[in-house]
Amino acid sequence: MPLTTVRTPHPSPLAVDEREVILAAPGFGQHMTDHMLTMEWSQESGWSDASLQPYGPIQLDPAASVLHYAQEIFEGLKAYRHEDGSVWTFRPEKNAERLNASARRMVLPELPAEDFVESLRVLVEADEAWVPAFGDGEKSLYLRPFMFGSAAFLGLRPSTRVRYSVIASPAESIFVGGPKPITLWISEGYARAGAGGTGAAKCGGNYASALAGQIEGSANGCDQAVFLDSATHTKVDELGGMNVFFVMRDGTLVTPELTGTILPGITRMSVLELAHEFGLRPVERAVPIQEWRDGVVSSEVLEVFACGTAAIITPIGELRWAGGSAPSTAGEFGGEVTRGMRERLLSMQQGRSEDTYGWMTRLV
Numbered sequence: 466m467p468l469t470t471v472r473t474p475h476p477s478p479l480a481v482d483e484r485e486v487i488l489a490a491p492g493f494g495q496h497m498t499d500h501m502l503t504m505e506w507s508q509e510s511g512w513s514d515a516s517l518q519p520y521g522p523i524q525l526d527p528a529a530s531v532l533h534y535a536q537e538i539f540e541g542l543k544a545y546r547h548e549d550g551s552v553w554t555f556r557p558e559k560n561a562e563r564l565n566a567s568a569r570r571m572v573l574p575e576l577p578a579e580d581f582v583e584s585l586r587v588l589v590e591a592d593e594a595w596v597p598a599f600g601d602g603e604k605s606l607y608l609r610p611f612m613f614g615s616a617a618f619l620g621l622r623p624s625t626r627v628r629y630s631v632i633a634s635p636a637e638s639i640f641v642g643g644p645k646p647i648t649l650w651i652s653e654g655y656a657r658a659g660a661g662g663t664g665a666a667k668c669g670g671n672y673a674s675a676l677a678g679q680i681e682g683s684a685n686g687c688d689q690a691v692f693l694d695s696a697t698h699t700k701v702d703e704l705g706g707m708n709v710f711f712v713m714r715d716g717t718l719v720t721p722e723l724t725g726t727i728l729p730g731i732t733r734m735s736v737l738e739l740a741h742e743f744g745l746r747p748v749e750r751a752v753p754i755q756e757w758r759d760g761v762v763s764s765e766v767l768e769v770f771a772c773g774t775a776a777i778i779t780p781i782g783e784l785r786w787a788g789g790s791a792p793s794t795a796g797e798f799g800g801e802v803t804r805g806m807r808e809r810l811l812s813m814q815q816g817r818s819e820d821t822y823g824w825m826t827r828l829v
């Protein structure tokens with residue numbers, strides 16, 4: 466049975482006109498809604514104290530384990546308003562599964578999937594006014610569930626107290642100006658994850674470790690960095706917050722196989738399942754970076770795109786590395802498959818096309 470949530474509504478939520486100003490141009494991750502949801506876990510009692518409360522700072526003991534040993538995991542998914550006013554999200558049971566896979570890797574407690582989905586529902590219901598209108602471009606309400614060790618203890622062991630929380634933030638495209646091709650930097654010196662490490666878990670540490678590669682990329686005029694396998698530095702893993710796909714001339718839609726160092730994206734999984742609609746054969750295999758560099762020149766590689774909740778589907782243009790570059794095949798707005806896949810996913814999420822796979826879950 467799902468946990469019962471005690472609701473404490475915000476005594477003074479943001480004024481309607483101020484909220485409308487934010488919703489007109491929300492950016493990504495800059496503004497939080499009026500409420501947050503929290504739950505507590507302890508070794509003795511398991512999950513308890515589900516509570517919806519005004520959004521605000523949390524009190525944490527300076528010795529809390531997350532601050533020292535980074536025992537933290539998170540998820541990301543979006544809520545979309547449909548034409549009839551209802552609010553839906555995309556495959557949340559997959560996020561619940563992945564949260565629990567991340568929890569097992571980081572020795573945090575699992576959260577039953579029904580409690581996970583209920584936690585999203587309770588927050589979105591309270592902050593429904595923050596869900597952008599149907600037909601308002603690509604805007605959505607980005608949901609950020611996260612979990613961390615909160616016990617105050619400096620010894621190295623799994624935390625005996627854990628907090629789970631969900632916050633929400635109205636979002637438009639993560640890249641300013643919409644789905645224009647992004648330029649990628651090959652991070653040859655910095656790896657994001659290694660064999661036996663935490664690459665397949667959605668834990669905060671992975672993102673901290675990717676920042677140096679990202680900054681190096683920015684310094685070289687690129688939008689994002691692409692990380693290689695840390696053992697041989699020859700195979701494509703993924704971006705700091707997105708998976709990557711290749712549309713090949715031979716009719717395959719290729720993505721790096723899940724070796725344990727790549728985050729198993731829910732968009733990635735969905736793109737693989739949608740490939741047949743585009744007459745393409747989905748293939749998960751190792752992708753040598755050399756194949757990419759050469760393929761865009763020889764036209765073996767027709768299109769390259771990145772995918773993820775925040776990015777949806779984003780065309781990838783030029784590839785750069787220390788001392789070289791490979792040209793874009795993306796044109797001004799990305800190739801045909803990239804644009805088609807983007808519209809297929811987005812139209813389903815926004816309720817503009819039929820949910821033939823049963824991927825959408827109604828929240829409100």
Ligand code: PLP
Pocket residue numbers: 541703704705706707708728729730731732733772773774775
């Ligand atoms: N890879 C990383 C490292 C990510 O952070 C994300 C975003 O969540 C993805 C891939 C894409 O995953 P999803 O499609 O589930 O959002």
Ligand code: COI
Pocket residue numbers: 540541542672705706773774775776
């Ligand atoms: C997401 O797409 O949900 C992500 O996690 C990307 C985020 C790191 C900005």
